[in-house]
Amino acid sequence: MSSEISKKQPRPDFIRVEDFSFHYGEKQAIFDIDMAIPENEITALIGPSGCGKSTLLRNMNRMNDLIDGVRHEGDIRLDGVSLYDPSVEVISLRKRVGMVFQKYNPFAKSIYENVVFSLRVAGRNGKKELDETVERSLRDAALWDEVKDRLHDSAFGLSGGQQQRLCIARAIANRPEILLMDEPCAALDPLATLKIEELITTLKNRYTIVIVTHNMEQATRCSDRTAFLYMGKLIEYGKTVQVFENPKEEQTESYITGRFS
Amino acid sequence: MPPEPANNPDPRRFEVSKATLWFDRFMGWAIRFGGIGVIIAVFGIFWFIGKEVIPLFKPGAVVKAASVTSGTTPVILGVDEWGEMPFFYSGGNKVVFVDGETGARSEREVPGLEGQEITASSYDPLQRRIALGLEDGRVGSFIVGYERLFENGEPKGVKPFITAEPWFELKNAGGPVTAISYGDAGPTRIMAVKTAEGKVEVIRLGLKGGLVGGKKLSVTAEVDITPQISGEVALIRASQNGQMVLVADKVGKVSYFLADTQGVTKRQEFTPFGGQGLAQMDFLFGGVSAILTAEDGTQEQWSLFRKTEDAERLFGMTKDFPDVGDGRVTFAKSQRNRTFLTGAGRGLSIRHSTSGVVRWEGTVDIDPAAAILDAKGESFWIASETGEARKFEIKDHHPDAGVQAFFGKVWYEGGAGPVYQWQSTGGSDDFEAKLSLVPLIFGSLKGTAYALLFAIPVALLAAVFSAAFLPADVKRIVKPTMEIMSSLPSVVLGFLAGLWLAPILADRVPSVMMLVILIPFSALLVGYVWCRMPLAFRNRFEGGNEWMIVIPFLALAAWIGWSVGPLVEKMFFVYVEPGTGKRIADFSLWWPQATGTSFQQRNSLVLGFIMGFAVIPVIFTIAEDALSNVPKNLTAAASALGANRWQVVWTVMLPVASSGIFSALMIGFGRAVGETMIMVMATGNTPITEWNLFSGMRTLSANLAVELPEAPDGSTHYRTLFLGAIVLFAMTFVLNTIAEILRQRLREKNKLV
Numbered sequence A: 001m002s003s004e005i006s007k008k009q010p011r012p013d014f015i016r017v018e019d020f021s022f023h024y025g026e027k028q029a030i031f032d033i034d035m036a037i038p039e040n041e042i043t044a045l046i047g048p049s050g051c052g053k054s055t056l057l058r059n060m061n062r063m064n065d066l067i068d069g070v071r072h073e074g075d076i077r078l079d080g081v082s083l084y085d086p087s088v089e090v091i092s093l094r095k096r097v098g099m100v101f102q103k104y105n106p107f108a109k110s111i112y113e114n115v116v117f118s119l120r121v122a123g124r125n126g127k128k129e130l131d132e133t134v135e136r137s138l139r140d141a142a143l144w145d146e147v148k149d150r151l152h153d154s155a156f157g158l159s160g161g162q163q164q165r166l167c168i169a170r171a172i173a174n175r176p177e178i179l180l181m182d183e184p185c186a187a188l189d190p191l192a193t194l195k196i197e198e199l200i201t202t203l204k205n206r207y208t209i210v211i212v213t214h215n216m217e218q219a220t221r222c223s224d225r226t227a228f229l230y231m232g233k234l235i236e237y238g239k240t241v242q243v244f245e246n247p248k249e250e251q252t253e254s255y256i257t258g259r260f261s
Numbered sequence B: 001m002p003p004e005p006a007n008n009p010d011p012r013r014f015e016v017s018k019a020t021l022w023f024d025r026f027m028g029w030a031i032r033f034g035g036i037g038v039i040i041a042v043f044g045i046f047w048f049i050g051k052e053v054i055p056l057f058k059p060g061a062v063v064k065a066a067s068v069t070s071g072t073t074p075v076i077l078g079v080d081e082w083g084e085m086p087f088f089y090s091g092g093n094k095v096v097f098v099d100g101e102t103g104a105r106s107e108r109e110v111p112g113l114e115g116q117e118i119t120a121s122s123y124d125p126l127q128r129r130i131a132l133g134l135e136d137g138r139v140g141s142f143i144v145g146y147e148r149l150f151e152n153g154e155p156k157g158v159k160p161f162i163t164a165e166p167w168f169e170l171k172n173a174g175g176p177v178t179a180i181s182y183g184d185a186g187p188t189r190i191m192a193v194k195t196a197e198g199k200v201e202v203i204r205l206g207l208k209g210g211l212v213g214g215k216k217l218s219v220t221a222e223v224d225i226t227p228q229i230s231g232e233v234a235l236i237r238a239s240q241n242g243q244m245v246l247v248a249d250k251v252g253k254v255s256y257f258l259a260d261t262q263g264v265t266k267r268q269e270f271t272p273f274g275g276q277g278l279a280q281m282d283f284l285f286g287g288v289s290a291i292l293t294a295e296d297g298t299q300e301q302w303s304l305f306r307k308t309e310d311a312e313r314l315f316g317m318t319k320d321f322p323d324v325g326d327g328r329v330t331f332a333k334s335q336r337n338r339t340f341l342t343g344a345g346r347g348l349s350i351r352h353s354t355s356g357v358v359r360w361e362g363t364v365d366i367d368p369a370a371a372i373l374d375a376k377g378e379s380f381w382i383a384s385e386t387g388e389a390r391k392f393e394i395k396d397h398h399p400d401a402g403v404q405a406f407f408g409k410v411w412y413e414g415g416a417g418p419v420y421q422w423q424s425t426g427g428s429d430d431f432e433a434k435l436s437l438v439p440l441i442f443g444s445l446k447g448t449a450y451a452l453l454f455a456i457p458v459a460l461l462a463a464v465f466s467a468a469f470l471p472a473d474v475k476r477i478v479k480p481t482m483e484i485m486s487s488l489p490s491v492v493l494g495f496l497a498g499l500w501l502a503p504i505l506a507d508r509v510p511s512v513m514m515l516v517i518l519i520p521f522s523a524l525l526v527g528y529v530w531c532r533m534p535l536a537f538r539n540r541f542e543g544g545n546e547w548m549i550v551i552p553f554l555a556l557a558a559w560i561g562w563s564v565g566p567l568v569e570k571m572f573f574v575y576v577e578p579g580t581g582k583r584i585a586d587f588s589l590w591w592p593q594a595t596g597t598s599f600q601q602r603n604s605l606v607l608g609f610i611m612g613f614a615v616i617p618v619i620f621t622i623a624e625d626a627l628s629n630v631p632k633n634l635t636a637a638a639s640a641l642g643a644n645r646w647q648v649v650w651t652v653m654l655p656v657a658s659s660g661i662f663s664a665l666m667i668g669f670g671r672a673v674g675e676t677m678i679m680v681m682a683t684g685n686t687p688i689t690e691w692n693l694f695s696g697m698r699t700l701s702a703n704l705a706v707e708l709p710e711a712p713d714g715s716t717h718y719r720t721l722f723l724g725a726i727v728l729f730a731m732t733f734v735l736n737t738i739a740e741i742l743r744q745r746l747r748e749k750n751k752l753v
């Protein structure tokens, strides 16, 4: 896989968002965003509710295509290739770019089947491979010890935090290059949140992670870079340390200090 | 700045307004009332249908109603049609009438005897005719009539009278007549006679005569059949249709003679009880069957039927009744249906020949020497040799009903074996109703099966396509259109099916076959080619709009299929005319020849297609809703994991929507089973039991619609139709219950927390 080679020299503009605008029908949700996301780093997207964080994230694996009446301008390039290039197969794009959703959403299947879903749809059904994948993914998602005895029970028997970690395990089962995470801790208690943050930091070496969060501490704790979005516009983007300690824009400062109206 | 909130706020702010409370209470009661009303209405319907159906399964009952004495030993017992005044005829020159209520006795002279002794007599209750044979060899008859008397406009009592009929001399035989039987079918009549010399003759009577003075009944043929009978004659019977004579000898051999314009020919000789003599032999109402009882009490029914298509109509045993027992055998047939009263000694029973069941069984307090059922079948009289007589009222309104009649195989008169058959009404009075519900149940199942066979795949595939593939703007048009389709009046669909589609399809069956092959095949082919197209080309079409490419190919395939149909017909479906060897390319002729089953214009193919219009929208709409309501975050999760659209459908949408889809199927099933108008108009309504695609059917619902208007209120037919309704309900109920259980299981399995 390309990620193995790229490990040596991370590409600085692995994902390039170029003059990107996005419309839900009449409503424009993203205005002319321009940013480069480096490989093997964690990039946090922050901003007030409704500012377009999820929209931007969902465009990175073209999940927004599933919504009717959407339209975009500009481009997003992954490793130099436009996502909208006619030669791009959306299915394989989504295999490269995994996603963890804002609300955990396991399937009505067993834990095991949830994890191997991406392999099964790819037609890989070898028992050995599946078993290995399940163990690796669940270990990576720090869930293995909790569920190893009940892999074939329904995923709904897990707690909310466990279900979210299961979704992460599911997303990394097929080893995507990029992992998009939309408020992965929104529904979790502090302990589970901590576990997931640890997990994100350990995943960092192997994946390029874009994470949306409302939690400023979380952004500071685990991200390398932070982008602040406001009303569909990219207000500020830079190293996390810089954005939080020395914001260039006044809006950013008021937002992160909580003086936002 | 807004004013500071007051420190003593309005205490009423926690109160609920009166209007809200009233409304709440009112709605509470309205809902309760509505709910209970619905339950009452449902039970009311059950009560009504139950009330109509339950009498069908009641056994017959008999109660003693009168007891009189006549003072004569009756050879013949008869009664008026209201069962009020029996007459007793002892074989002499007087007929004794006794009022059943008062016991008052009166007598009438037998007309035209000219002083001769009566040596033979028999009675035909249908015509109320007593046939006589005299000492001098003359034969003749007279009719016992009753006139209804009225008092203050109310019927009160009857007045008997006697009508004389002509006498005839026998040409071939002289001497006393020792047995006689008279069969009357109006213009043609027959008499079978035995004389003291041992001669047996068949006399045909007809209306002959000049223009003046009208027509006169006279002998048209007199045939001596003695040479064709070997043994000593014990019983002779002429049938009510004036065409048949049965002669039984002392050792139980029965000869069957057919008398028509050709003469009198012996058709058959049979020995029902293997050498045992007959205690009784009589034709039943309708004259096609005879009940025979052996001396040991064994009782059988023998009917005329053809063993094979082109065989002669001969007698064969069709039913075996329970033994009547020991003693003198009594027999009296009904004059309106196939019931008869029989028994031995004091043990009597009422039996019904169609289903072969005993309707009532009991003992009486006198030894019956003669018995008679009244014309309406509401009472019977029996009389003993001492002249005692009893009247019994029969409470048996539906003698031809019963579990065996409705659900079992029944050997009907004229049939070559027991069958399931529905034919509730016929042309003549003596029609034997065939009330098996099995062909109707079969018809309902067949109609539903063919309708669903076509509708389910189309509807489900359409629902999946619409829910998972079709872009929203197209879906916004498709879905309401389908919903409107489901409100198409079924009478319009039925009309189209029966009068427009059926004739077209009847001519183009091979074309339809080609369509069935070519359309799915071309769709698959286009799909295959599409997958092989370069990605850049495919990506030019927005996801879900690929159907635009498929449509022209499907249209082309349809056109090709339709056009090559006649060619295929010429190649494969050539009918060879049996006589001439002429070859005709015609599927509707070829099919019956090749398969031995029928080809009807209004067949299951037409039905399945048209029922699609009724059933597809129902299934589609509900299944589509179920699929569309699968949470978006699940489908999105699957897509994000790299599942293609079909995999999203297969792995996520279908399992989650399965219980909803199951409901859709059940509602579609309910619609198909209960559908009436289309079934009436498009199926030909023949109650057959074969799965043949090219024949029709008659469903329970269509049967109800077609026959209920003409069924007399309270009749067996009427109640049987309601029984059909219950069966229909029970079928749907059972299937729905099973389906509901399965659906719950599915839902449990794919439950989303």
Ligand SMILES: Nc1ncnc2c1ncn2[C@@H]1O[C@H](COP(=O)(O)OP(=O)(O)OP(=O)(O)O)[C@@H](O)[C@H]1O
Pocket: A024, A027, A029, A047, A048, A049, A050, A051, A052, A053, A054, A055, A056, A067
């Ligand atoms: N499917 C949609 N159709 C129409 N408008 C949408 C849709 N999804 C989002 N929007 C709109 O686009 C804007 C951006 O939404 P988005 O979900 O990206 O916000 P967000 O930053 O993720 O907010 P939150 O932090 O609350 O999740 C909002 O104004 C929202 O109302």
Ligand SMILES: [Mg+2]
Pocket: A053, A054, A055, A102, A182
């Ligand atoms: Mg969001």
